[in-house]
Amino acid sequence: RKVGVVGCPVHHGQAKPGTEHGPDALREGGLIKKLMGLGLDVHDYGDVGTPSHEDDHHFDLPVKNPKHVATASENIAADVYNVIKSGRTCLALGGDHSMAIGSIFGHSLAEPEHVVVWVDAHADINTPLTSSSGNMHGMPLSFLVKELQPYISKLPGFEFIKPCLSAKNIAYIGLRDVDPGERYIIEKLGIQSFSMSEVDRHGIKDVVEKAMHYLDPEGVKPIHLSFDIDALDPSLAPSTGTPVPGGLSIREGNYICEELAATGRLTCVDIAEVNPSLGNERDNLITVNSALSIITHCFGGRRQG
C-alpha cells in the first residue's frame, strides 16, 4: 500500500493562530515512522504553499480571509490530485478544516465517484451568508455541494471549484454543535447525519454500518474521510480551536477508522484542527497522540494486531 502525505499548514479559516503548525506537530510526533512501521510505502510531499498573510478583502461579506483560503485551497487540490493520481492514498494534514475545500475537490478530480464521511463535532456547512462567525473552517462543505450552489456567494478566487458532491454522498458522524442555518440545510437536503445522540442510541458499530450502507450499498466507491480532531472528546484533543464536550472516545474514533480501512477503498484522509499553540505541553502531547492513533487506524493499524 502506498501513502502520500501532504501538509496543509492553513490557519486563516479561523481566528486562532497555530493550526499552521499542525502538520509539523504530527511529523515531530513520529507520523512517518509509525506509518512505515505498518509496512507502508510512505512518501512525504512536504507542505503546500500558502500565500503570505496579505491583507484580505472581504468583498462586503462577513467572510474572513477568502482570498487566502482560496489560494491555499487551490494548492491543496493540486497536490491531493497528484498524490491520488500517482496511485497513493492521500493523507492531508491540517491545518484548519478549510483545508477540506481543496482536499475534497482534488480528490473528486481524481475519483469523481467518491463519498465523504465527515467526522466532526460541527457540520462545517455554513454558507458565507448563514455563518455567524465568518470563519471559513465552518463552511467548507457549502462550496462543494451541488444543491447549495444557488445560495453560495461567488467569492473571487474560488472560480476553480466545481461543486463535486451531492447531499447523498455525505454522511456525518459525531455532530454535537450544529448552527441553526446548518440544521436547516441538513434537513432540507436530507444529508445523513449521525450525531452523538445516534452514537449513544445505536452504538458506533450500527452508526458506521448505517453510514456506509447509505453512502455506498454496493461497497464499490472510493471513500474520503475528513476527520476533525474536535470530533473526539476534548479530554482526548484539548489542543483544538472549537472543543465541544461529549465527544467520541478514542475507541469509537479508532473503530470508525478500522472499519473504513477494512473496505480497502479509503482513498483520502484529512486530519484537521490540531492546534499545537493551544493548551500546555501535555495537552499538545495528548492531542497529537490521539491524532496519530486515528491516522494509524486508517492505514492498517489494528487493535487486534
Ligand SMILES: N[C@](CCCC[B-](O)(O)O)(CCN1CCC(O)CC1)C(=O)O
Ligand atoms: N459552526 C461554527 C464552528 C465551526 C467549526 C469549524 B470546525 O472545523 O472546527 O469544525 C460555530 C459557530 N457558533 C458561533 C456562535 C457560538 O455561540 C457557537 C458556535 C462556525 O463558526 O461556523
Ligand SMILES: [Mn+2]
Ligand atoms: Mn497569518
Ligand SMILES: [Mn+2]
Ligand atoms: Mn469541528
Ligand SMILES: [Mn+2]
Ligand atoms: Mn471541522
